[in-house]
Amino acid sequence: MSETEVITAPRPLLLGDGRPAGRAWSLDPDLRHLNHGSFGAVPLVAQERQELLRAEMERSPVVWFPALPQRIAGARVELAEFLRVDAGDLALVPNASAGASVVYAALTLRPGAEIVVTDHGYGAVTMGAERLARRWGGRVRTARVPLDADQDEAYEAVARELGDATGLVVVDQITSATARRLPVERIGAEARRHGIPVLVDAAHAPGLLAAPLADATYDFWTGNLHKWGCAPRGTAALVARGPLRDLLYPLIDSWAAGEPFPDRFDQQGTVDATAYLAAPTSLAFVESAWGWPAARRYMDDLADYGAHVIGGALAELTGVDCAVDLGMPVPGMRLVRLPDGLAADRIEADALRDRVAGELGVEAAFTSFDGVGYLRLSAHVYNTAADYEYFAEECVPVLGAWARENSGKRSAQ
Structure with missing residues (x-):
C-alpha cells in the first residue's frame, strides 16, 4: 500500500432483506466483537x-x-x-x-x-x-x-x-x-x-x-x-x-x-x-448471502481500514508509528503495535484481552511477539467500520493510560 493511497471505510454488508449482516448472528449487541479469529461466531441458521x-x-x-x-x-x-x-x-x-x-x-x-x-x-x-x-x-x-x-x-x-x-x-x-x-x-x-x-x-x-x-x-x-x-x-x-x-x-x-x-x-x-x-x-x-469472494474482499478492506484508524489513533497518542510491516500479509487480519507497557508476553496479552472485554466492552485479540505487544484485528462480515472507529475513539486513550501506568510501575520496581 502506498503512502498516498486513501483508505476509506467499506460500506457495511447487508442481508437480502436490507438488515445489517450482524443480525444473522446472536452476538451480544452490548459488546463490540473484533476478535473473530480466536473462536469464530456461528450464524443463527x-x-x-x-x-x-x-x-x-x-x-x-x-x-x-x-x-x-x-x-x-x-x-x-x-x-x-x-x-x-x-x-x-x-x-x-x-x-x-x-x-x-x-x-x-x-x-x-x-x-x-x-x-x-x-x-x-x-x-x-x-x-x-x-x-x-x-x-x-x-x-x-x-x-x-x-x-x-x-x-x-x-x-x-x-x-x-x-x-x-x-x-x-x-x-x-x-x-x-x-x-x-x-x-x-x-x-x-x-x-x-x-x-x-x-x-x-x-x-x-x-x-x-x-x-x-x-x-x-x-x-x-x-x-x-x-x-x-x-x-x-x-x-x-x-x-x-x-x-x-x-x-x-x-x-x-x-x-x-x-x-x-x-x-x-x-x-x-x-x-x-x-x-x-x-x-x-x-x-x-455466507455463499448465498454474499458469495465467499465478496465476503473475503469485504473482510480484507475492513481490516485495512481498522488498522489505519486504530493505528493512526495510537500513533497520534504516542508519537510512535504503530503500523506493522508483515512480510507475507493475509486477507482479513492485521497487526497494530501497542504502546510499550502492554502485552509484552502471552500472559500479559491474555490479561489485557480480559480487561478490555470487562471494562471497555470490546472483544479483541492481543498478542505478543519477541517481547512486543500487538492488537490483532480479524474482521468478518458482521463487522463494520463503526466497530473500529469506536475502538480508536473510546479504547485507544484508555490503552494509552494503562500503558503509562504499567511503565511507571516497572520503573519503580
Missing part, C-alpha cells in the same frame, strides 16, 4: 440446524448413532468441496490442535530425531511437538522468522534448520499470533526433497483463503472450519496424502478402527458430532 440435529439425536439415540458415520461421510463430501480437496483425503476432527495431536500420536518412533517449528507457531501445537520430541529422545529446533521477512527470507530461515536428523517439520500456513503467512508451499517442497514429513497448521486458512491446499506440498494439513468458515465450534479438517496417512487414527478408539483413512474417523462412540453435520449450513449461508 447454523445454530438452529445444530439444535434440530441434537433434538433428533435425543429423540432416538439408538437409531441416531448407528446411522451417524454415513451422515458424517456425507458432510465430509460437502466440506471437501469447499476446501477443493478429495473427500477421500479428509477426516473431521474437533480442531486444528486435535489434528496435530493425531499426527503426533501416529508417527513412528525415530530415536534422537529433531522436529523443526518456527517462532510463530501456535503454542499448543508447539507443545505437542515438544512432547513428541521427548518421546523420540530428540529435540525441537526453532526457526527464527522476522516479522517482516518476505517469502524468500522466511523460507530460508526454515530451510536452514533442516538436516539429516530432522524427523518432522511443523509450519503454520497463517500464523495465529502474528497474522502473517509462511511459504508452506516452498517449505513443503524442500522437506519433501529431503524425505521429511510436513505438518501444516492451517487453523486460520479455511474460509480466509479461497483454495488453501491448492499448491501446498504436505503430508498432513489441518484447519479449523469454525473460525472464518463460521461452522459450529469443534469442526476442523485433517487432510492427509501419501503413505503416512495410513498411520492416522482418531484419538478415541472406536468400532471403526479397522476401516481405512478417513472412514475410521467417522465413528467416535457417543461423541456429539452435530457440529460436523451443521457445518455445511454455515458455509452455504
